[in-house]
Amino acid sequence: MISMTALLGAVEQGLIYSLVALGLYLSYRVLNVADLTTDGSFTLGAATSAMLTTLGHPVLGLAAAILAGAMAGGVTAFLQTKCKVQPILAGIVTMTGLYSINLMVMGGRQNLPLLKADTVFTWAEGLLGKQFGTLALALAVVLVVGGGLTAFLGTQLGLSIRATGDNKDMVSASSINPAFTTTVGLCLANAIISLSGGLLAQQQKFSDSNLGTGMVVVGLASLIIGEVIVGRGGVARCVAGVMVGSILYRIIMAFALGANLGASNLKLVSAVIVGVTISLPALKSALAFARRKREAKKSC
Numbered sequence: 001m002i003s004m005t006a007l008l009g010a011v012e013q014g015l016i017y018s019l020v021a022l023g024l025y026l027s028y029r030v031l032n033v034a035d036l037t038t039d040g041s042f043t044l045g046a047a048t049s050a051m052l053t054t055l056g057h058p059v060l061g062l063a064a065a066i067l068a069g070a071m072a073g074g075v076t077a078f079l080q081t082k083c084k085v086q087p088i089l090a091g092i093v094t095m096t097g098l099y100s101i102n103l104m105v106m107g108g109r110q111n112l113p114l115l116k117a118d119t120v121f122t123w124a125e126g127l128l129g130k131q132f133g134t135l136a137l138a139l140a141v142v143l144v145v146g147g148g149l150t151a152f153l154g155t156q157l158g159l160s161i162r163a164t165g166d167n168k169d170m171v172s173a174s175s176i177n178p179a180f181t182t183t184v185g186l187c188l189a190n191a192i193i194s195l196s197g198g199l200l201a202q203q204q205k206f207s208d209s210n211l212g213t214g215m216v217v218v219g220l221a222s223l224i225i226g227e228v229i230v231g232r233g234g235v236a237r238c239v240a241g242v243m244v245g246s247i248l249y250r251i252i253m254a255f256a257l258g259a260n261l262g263a264s265n266l267k268l269v270s271a272v273i274v275g276v277t278i279s280l281p282a283l284k285s286a287l288a289f290a291r292r293k294r295e296a297k298k299s300c
Contacts (some may be wrong), residue, residue: 008135010254014222015138016249017204019145019196020174020215021222021242026149026189028223029238032165033080035186036091038193038219041072042212045194047105049113050207072098073186080182080186081179091226102209111208119202132205134203141199145192147241152188153235163186193219214267220273222246228280249273 020042027035052061072094076268079090106112125133152158164171164181172180193215203209226245230237258271 005221006254006258007251008131010250012135012138012203013200014250015135015142015243016199017198017218018142018222018243019199020219021226021246022146022149022239023189023191023193024216024219024223025238025242026185026192028220030153030162030165031182031185031189033182033186035063035073035076035089035189036088036216036227037076037094037098037186037190038071038091038216039212039214040095040102041069041190041194042197042215043207043209044068044072044098044105045104045197046201046207046211047102047197047209048191048194049198050114050201051107052103053114053117053202054112056118058117058123058202061202062120062195065194065198066191069197070187070191071189072194075118075181076190077179077183077186081182091137091190099209106207106209110210111206113187114205114207115200119157121203122201138199138203141195144162145195146243147193148237149188157181157184164266169206187209195250214270217270217274218249221270221277224274224277225249228277 008288022037024035024038027033030143045068048068049058049061049065052058052064075097076090076094079093080087081084083090086094103109121134121137123135127133128136151226153162160171160176161184163174163176164178164185168178171181197212223242224244224245224246225248227238228245229248230239230241230244233239252267252273253269256266
């Protein structure tokens, strides 16, 4: 069992990490691009946000994190669309380069503490109380971003991005530039992911050069769990599923920690969660087929 404090913390982090899953939903599901920039852009957002927070500008830090993430996504898009690099390789190249850039942003340090700095979460706790201030702010940001993404994907540009992911050749034949829509989609996806990193740095009061390691797995796990539970349908339903999946994923990880599995085993737990979740649709289909087969035999 876990304490109420640990459960509340898991929900708070689930909300913050749900932005990573939202970014991956945009790149992986909507654009149909396997973008591995995620690990680097998440850390970039954390580093940018932390550095400006130490200077007394936490809100500006989050805005800069969004801009920095969009620029990282733009580099990946440029490699894909102009240099004709495979999407996976383009993401790896950008992610590798971002490791050095993240160190530069943090002044050459591996980690940057924010213990004495005011963050947006300390302000929220001052207004709403220490117990629910962080939760309220994280929920508000996620709802604004999720609602904004849902509305954007319903616009003409958003529909063009969705069409690009469905059929790039058809989009080209319709006088829509797929390079432009891909660039916009990847910039927006990485901006959202970078915002998540910026929020996490201010919530945990530190940034680290390895903070984004494995973030693709975390985001995909949240995305898949949400799709299994909520189902796939319209954009609003998918966005809601991403949020639910991210919170559930963090709660499962909190139970794993509460069961004394050890922090060193969390990556294994994460891999098992992803593997089981991915297998659920096939398992459900197999069970349904077996049930129909038994019913057919009984009726004979």
